[in-house]
Amino acid sequence: MPAPLSDATISANLTGYARQHSAYPQFMSLVGAHQYRRLYRLCDRHLVPGSRVLDWGCGNGHFSYYLVNKGYQTCGFAFEPFPLLPELVAQGFEFQRGTPAEPVRLPYGDGEFDAVVSVGVLEHVREGQGDELASLREIYRILKPQGIFLCYHLPNRYSWIEWLSTRLPHKYYHQYRYTRADIGALCAQAQLHLLAVKRYGLLPRNVVGRWPGVGQQPLVAAAWDGCDRALGVALSGLCQNYYFVAQKSPGNRPVPLG
Template sequence: MSDIDRNLRAVAQGFQYDAIADRIAQLAPQRVLDWGAGWGQMTQRIRARGITCEAYDYWPDAPDGVDAHEGFEDVQVRHSTEPVALPYGDGEFDLVLSCGVLEHVSDPAASLAELHRVTAPGGRLLIYNLPNRFSYLERIAQYSGRYYHGALEHDRVYTKRSASAIVTGAGWRVEEARLRNLLPLSIPNETLNRFARPVWKLSQALSHVPVLSLAATSVEVEATRPGPLALAAPTAASATTA
């Protein structure tokens, strides 16, 4: 694996992925779409919790089909060269996960509307790792010459307000928008990996400190497609505080 998949080698990042999968299991959906599945790291975790999960990703330079990636050979990721339209029927899923994806798509409003189409009434949309416009880590990356969100053509950064607005505009009802993660989780540093659990817990604890949380790494959004068949009611604790 190369530097672009360093998040898979970062143990603290793995704790977040596990917490997200636990949150999904708490909601008890029947069928999940892992939108922008990457290597299948989230699909694998969701399936391990006994939930049916479809892995999908947009690959502009590869023919439509399925593929498996090193370390996740048991996950067949369905990929397409179509940047917005999804190869699924109306209301096919009752939960859609977007983990580190929405900030990279060419037309986020259209993509959110398409996710709305393939989600059943009462189904959920969970968005994680959406880059916070005021993140101090983004500023450090930018000024040190490292990759930061906004450097590439379609990269976007968000606030709680702008994220809620674009999700609502696509027909979703936002249940919660929050700021999370104060410490870098995706760096596969040997020392950080050794202390990954306390780093993870401290990162989440700091997210709840007033004012300090404004500089958090990411925005998270939980939304529902309006309809009568709602999943389990949201709880006060988010997935990332697990």
């Protein structure tokens, strides 16, 4: 197996790939790519190297690319294939294609994964006639005892970016947004022990990809990161997203639905 790539190399590779494929707008600039640096650090902190990890709702596959190239045994689940899929399969990536007709059930055995990661997925399940709690209980099922669930890019109910987006014509915004109490209640009902939760991301990122050349400059990206961190501390309640990390506690079982 090739040696794992550095986080900086992965970000650079994905920004290069984004110039060829419109399916990767988050990586049109280094400023945009750096929104995932915090996620990469969370993986270093909470995931065991070489463990079996599911990228749940892997979308365009950018985070699966990270997991594969960091040496995790990576599986991906999504409703559609994506441009990076052939390259990842050649490296041992396992892909399962789901169907919107079954918005909750996952095609995996009980206790199959050391970790499951959701990157911008949990907030969308109701749009597909699913349910956040039902999905978390299904994730509980496929996690091993002491397994980790890492949720990233969960929209904050009080985000200033979301507030502004709802007031601009033709601007996308998240239909479902959350508070710290919502996260705690969902994890408690799913019998997932909450290890960490935090708001982050005060400054917009993806929009910088529309500024030719500017967002690609390492100094601009570093300055953007520094301002985002400082403002995110001072104005935490207005940040765009939450992340949270939860663990399957052995012996606990979620209350059955219905």
